[in-house]
Amino acid sequence: MKTSIGVDVGGTGIKAVILKKDGSVVAKREIPTPPRFTPRECAYVLKELIRGLAAQSREERCIVEGIGIGLPGLIDRKRGIVRYLVNIEGWRDVPLVSMLERDLKKNMHIDNDVNAMCLGQLLFGQGRRYRNFLCVTLGTGVGGALVFHKRLYRGSTGSAGEIGHMKLVTGGRHCNCGADGCLEAYIGNARIAARARRLFRSRRATPSRYTAGSTPALEDITAAARKGDPLAKGIWEDVALYLGTTLANIINLLDLEAVIVGGGVANAGGVLFNPLRRVIQEKTMRQKNRKVAILRAMLGKYAGAIGAGALTWEE
């Protein structure tokens, strides 16, 4: 049985799968990301994790054809170098593939985590039916990846799809990247939570499961919105307005068939997706025969690891 090992390195957890070529998962594992996550620490942890899965794959009589790793940052996949990671310090031009290859001796690929997730959707998820689409991940940051003519498009330096730093408002809110008015400064999950906290504080009735004064979890805002709480609904409607305006611009520019939304914030479900579809419908140019699907990503919380495993079989 032909398989690959896929690893999704995140800020809080590292997820890994043994993936069959048809997209089904033979085994999965998750470990917390170590607190001091230096490149050396990372190489050590990844080797242990991958060796464990490789041993298991032998027991299951799998042939591991390659290893793919997705990381949250700018990746030079041709040279196997991590240029930098977002939100994880101390990573500059780290030759991760050569650090791992010595011990693992496998056909190894690294790529940006959103690219990996997008490839997973293209081969095994929501993207199977579409030629040209955008994947968006909503979490701490706002990431994106693009598929044109059924191929992942990475751009000239590997950074294509960066929708989080598209400017939404001229001279708007300050963003961590140094610029003003970036989408991420409006809909990053910390911003959503902070906004909810301010709103909930300003009134007596707070949503259930919410301790007054604390920063509400996104799940609490979602639960309150589903129960009809107007403030909570308004928070998601604002996210939909900001995100939908940006997506409509991208759909107009690239004439896409679909946008696939994943990441933690997407768990809000209908309270986010219903107003999002409405905003996009309003702001895209009306055109005969055009219907743009706005879909939630498939493959669950291992979507990134599955996509990383799929790097082995890209093209």
Added chain:
Amino acid sequence: MKTSIGVDVGGTGIKAVILKKDGSVVAKREIPTPPRFTPRECAYVLKELIRGLAAQSREERCIVEGIGIGLPGLIDRKRGIVRYLVNIEGWRDVPLVSMLERDLKKNMHIDNDVNAMCLGQLLFGQGRRYRNFLCVTLGTGVGGALVFHKRLYRGSTGSAGEIGHMKLVTGGRHCNCGADGCLEAYIGNARIAARARRLFRSRRATPSRYTAGSTPALEDITAAARKGDPLAKGIWEDVALYLGTTLANIINLLDLEAVIVGGGVANAGGVLFNPLRRVIQEKTMRQKNRKVAILRAMLGKYAGAIGAGALTWEE
């Protein structure tokens, strides 16, 4: 000698060339666009024009391998149908290829005029050196076309590259398309001229060659800006700010190597391109090894016709 015939249909003029496969032009012609430009009128005029060039090509011992036509609108090139034309009324779902093929019996292609121009730049112009780039045309409207992996990208319905209706300002100036805040509502050439008129009226000293109260030609604004006139310079700096902000967003999203700018407004030259490069430099994400070239289109006023001729040899 292998050649094609390329035709660029515009709102004021129709240009045509006999094009060699190396991009050189054997002959060119230009006629004014007839005032009542119905589909039937168009078919008649195009047949005459193309027959004339075909006769000339026989004299020059050329083999005409195909005919390409670029038109300003939404084109279904696979079916050979003009869905609609911008600024020319009475065009809805016109089967132009079948109307012409009966008499011309040649391998015939139609496409959007900016796509054709962009293909010309890719094969014979500024685009030869780049894999991923955007072509922009600045004139009555603001058009765009995209090249990824050295191939023209047309999107799912053929409308990719529409940058004129990207939203620049939330709830901004009203656009002809029905929406608000579109780029075209700020930098279409009529808008630039109207703005210049208001500005010039508000003071005594008007630029040379300019009759007080009239709407200044773009050439007059450019000439005044080159002489250091602060109002005229300011007009181009504003165009650069609006256009540059949009282009920076697109460069960040698509990780492009180059933007190629053509069309009448681009004739402004340095007074537009210098501030444009500055705005883009400021607003694109800084990234190692990345330098985005902002270039003026090559191939002169027949760039569109040359690109249309190139449709014969695409792929």
